[in-house]
Structures are given as C-alpha cells and as structure tokens.
Amino acid sequence: AQSVTQLGSHVSVSEGALVLLRCNYSSSVPPYLFWYVQYPNQGLQLLLKYTSAATLVKGINGFEAEFKKSETSFHLTKPSAHMSDAAEYFCAVSGVRSGYSTLTFGKGTMLLVSP
Amino acid sequence: DAGITQSPRHKVTETGTPVTLRCHQTENHRYMYWYRQDPGHGLRLIHYSYGVKDTDKGEVSDGYSVSRSKTEDFLLTLESATSSQTSVYFCAIRSDGSNSPLHFGNGTRLTVT
Numbered sequence: 001a002q003s004v005t006q007l008g009s010h011v012s013v014s015e016g017a018l019v020l021l022r023c024n025y026s027s028s029v030p031p032y033l034f035w036y037v038q039y040p041n042q043g044l045q046l047l048l049k050y051t052s053a054a055t056l057v058k059g060i061n062g063f064e065a066e067f068k069k070s071e072t073s074f075h076l077t078k079p080s081a082h083m084s085d086a087a088e089y090f091c092a093v094s095g096v097r098s099g100y101s102t103l104t105f106g107k108g109t110m111l112l113v114s115p
Numbered sequence: 116d117a118g119i120t121q122s123p124r125h126k127v128t129e130t131g132t133p134v135t136l137r138c139h140q141t142e143n144h145r146y147m148y149w150y151r152q153d154p155g156h157g158l159r160l161i162h163y164s165y166g167v168k169d170t171d172k173g174e175v176s177d178g179y180s181v182s183r184s185k186t187e188d189f190l191l192t193l194e195s196a197t198s199s200q201t202s203v204y205f206c207a208i209r210s211d212g213s214n215s216p217l218h219f220g221n222g223t224r225l226t227v228t
Contacts, residue, residue: 009155032214043205043219044158051214090157092217100213101146101165102173107157 003027004093006106014114019063019078021109023091026072032100033074034092035065038108044090050074061085086113118142119220121206127226134193136223138206140186146209147189148217149173149181151202158205164189196227 007022025031032051036044048059055067065076074091088110092103118141128134138147146165150158150173160173162181170181178200180192193200203224207217 034216036219043221044207044217046216046218049214049216094213101171102148102160102163103217104160105150105158107155 003104004091004106006089006091006109008109009107010110010112012112012114013081015083016080019076019081019085019111021076021089021091021111023065023074023076023106024072025074025091025093027093032094033065033067034094034103035059035063035074035076036090036092036105037061038088038090040087047076047089081111081113083113083115086111119206119208119218121204121220121223123223124221125224127228128196129228130197131195134196134225136191136204136206136225138189138191138220140189140208142208142210142218143186144208144210145186146211147183148207148209149179149189149191150205150207151175152205152222153202161191161204196225198227201225201227 003026005024034049035047037047038044048057050057050067058064063078088108090108091106094100094103120139122137148163149161152158159175161179164170164183182190203222205222206220209215209217
C-alpha cells in the first residue's frame with residue numbers, strides 16, 4: 001500500500017496564480033513530513049518540514065504547507081506562482097518503515113508555470 | 116549541497132559488468148542513503164546505513180550491495196548490471212534526530228546498455 005500519495009503527476013498554473021500541490025500520507029505513528037523541490041539535472045532541495053511544532057509550516061521561496069491530521073494531508077501552497085517555480089515537487093514522510101530512520105517519497109508532481 | 120559528493124556523475128556500462136558508485140560526505144553525519152529515481156516512480160530507497168559497517172535494505176535492494184567502512188564514504192555496488200538498473204542514483208545524508216531532513220547529492224546518471 002502506498003504511504004505517500006501525490007495527486008496529479010502534472011499541475012499547470014499561470015504566472016501569478018495560486019499554486020496547490022496535494023499530498024496525502026498514511027502512517028501508523030505520528031509522522032514527520034517534508035516537501036522537496038527538484039530542478040532539472042539537480043538533486044533534491046528541502047522546501048519545508050513538519051515536525052509537530054506547528055501545523056502551518058513556512059518554507060523557502062514563499063511556499064507553505066498545512067498539516068491536517070484529520071485529513072492525513074500535507075498540501076503545499078504558494079499564493080502567487082513565478083516562472084522560476086517550475087520544477088518537480090516531492091512529498092516525503094518518515095515513520096513509515098524502519099521507525100524514523102528513512103523517508104518514503106511520493107511519485108512527484110511536475111509544476112508547469114505559463115506566462 | 117551539504118558537503119556531499121557523488122562520483123562518477125555519469126556512467127555508461129554494459130550488461131553484466133560490475134559497477135560501483137561512491138558517495139562522500141564531509142558533514143560527519145551518521146545516516147547515509149542510496150535512492151534511485153525513475154520516471155513515474157519518484158525516489159525509491161535501495162539501502163541505507165546508520166553507522167560504520169551498519170547497513171539495512173530498502174524497498175528495491177535486489178541486485179545491489181553497499182559498504183560503509185568509513186563514516187564519510189558509502190559505496191553502492193551493482194554486482195552484475197542489468198538494463199533495469201538504468202536510472203539516476205542519489206545519495207543522501209541525515210544527522211541524528213528523528214525529524215531531521217535528508218540532504219541530497221547531485222546524483223549519478225547510470226546507463227546500462
């Protein structure tokens with residue numbers, strides 16, 4: 001059973017529009033949740049992380065995510081998209097296997113931004 | 116990239132040949148990981164290490180082995196490469212602490228012909 005689900009392999013927005021990338025998880029223990037961004041031919045860069053201190057988490061580049069336990073969700077948002085936001089985004093959760101030693105990743109969502 | 120170096124960055128090899136990928140860190144972190152990235156699959160964990168000589172399997176470990184003889188180096192070996200192992204391989208490191216994030220290297224693109 002998949003433990004991290006990212007809805008939509010591709011999301012297209014216009015520059016200036018709201019960005020919403022969806023992530024749902026399943027975990028039998030309180031999870032830690034992360035969003036990463038990957039630009040072409042590069043490694044993954046941490047955008048933000050949820051570690052139970054606050055349900056609304058702010059990250060780099062104007063992104064934020066809200067942890068909703070009742071919905072088992074951790075959706076990523078940005079009020080106004082920039083062309084430079086075009087990249088692939090990955091949601092990840094720890095606490096799925098091997099305790100908290102490893103991260104399990106979703107399959108990714110490619111964000112396309114048009115002028 | 117948090118002091119992580121992967122080598123080589125690109126490699127083309129033939130089916131049946133052994134291949135070793137190297138990950139070197141300068142952060143003195145305890146945890147090191149090897150993931151593979153394939154279109155439509157995201158990142159999948161191959162093996163990870165929680166200390167020198169301490170390793171464990173991930174979800175796609177068949178056909179791969181690892182070794183960690185020093186804190187700073189984590190080697191991934193394909194004993195006999197197959198075309199299904201054509202992929203981009205990422206090394207990652209993590210400090211102690213259950214909520215610590217992973218920090219990734221720039222990847223190795225491996226093509227098995």
